[in-house]
Amino acid sequence: MKELTLTTPALLFSAISLIMLAYTNRFLAYATVVRSLHDTYLKNKDSVLIKQIKNIKQRLYLTRSMQIFGISSLLLCVLTMFLIYIELNLLAVWVFGIALVLLIISLAFLIVEIQISVKALEHHISDIENN
Structure with a gap:
């Protein structure tokens, strides 16, 4: 394994930062x-609105x-840089690895959220197509 430097995290x-902006x-x-x-529900208590x-x-x-895991990943990247700075390289490698895992989890939640969003839009599209 190559040595972890400050530039990697x-x-x-x-x-x-870009991911967090999108989130x-x-x-x-x-x-x-x-x-x-x-506001719409207060005017018309429709079951479709509840869904x-x-x-x-x-x-x-x-x-x-997604935001919590993304921010945690960023926080651990900063901690990794600090650990590298104080020359605790082995610990830095492990913390950076955890940061990468947290980022992966955040992105996995994004995939799930996108799938749910698409299903919601499909309901609207099918409603339009049926009318």
Whole structure:
């Protein structure tokens, strides 16, 4: 195994930052949808709206998990850099490995969330096609 240098975990900063920006945009979009669904539900207590609310709630929780794992990965990358700086290289390698695993988990949650989002949109499309 090659030696882990400060530049290796630093390379993930830009990638994780962009991912976190995308996650935050998703979260803000969901917040807007939730507010809209809330207002619509207060006017018309339709069962379809309840299904949409349950769907968006599930997606919000997934997005929260994506953010938590992504931020944890970034935090461990910073810790890795610190451990390299104080010359605890073996520990740094293990912490960086955990950071990579957390990033993988975050991206796996993103895949699940995208699948749920597509299913929700398919319901809208089929509703339009049926009418």
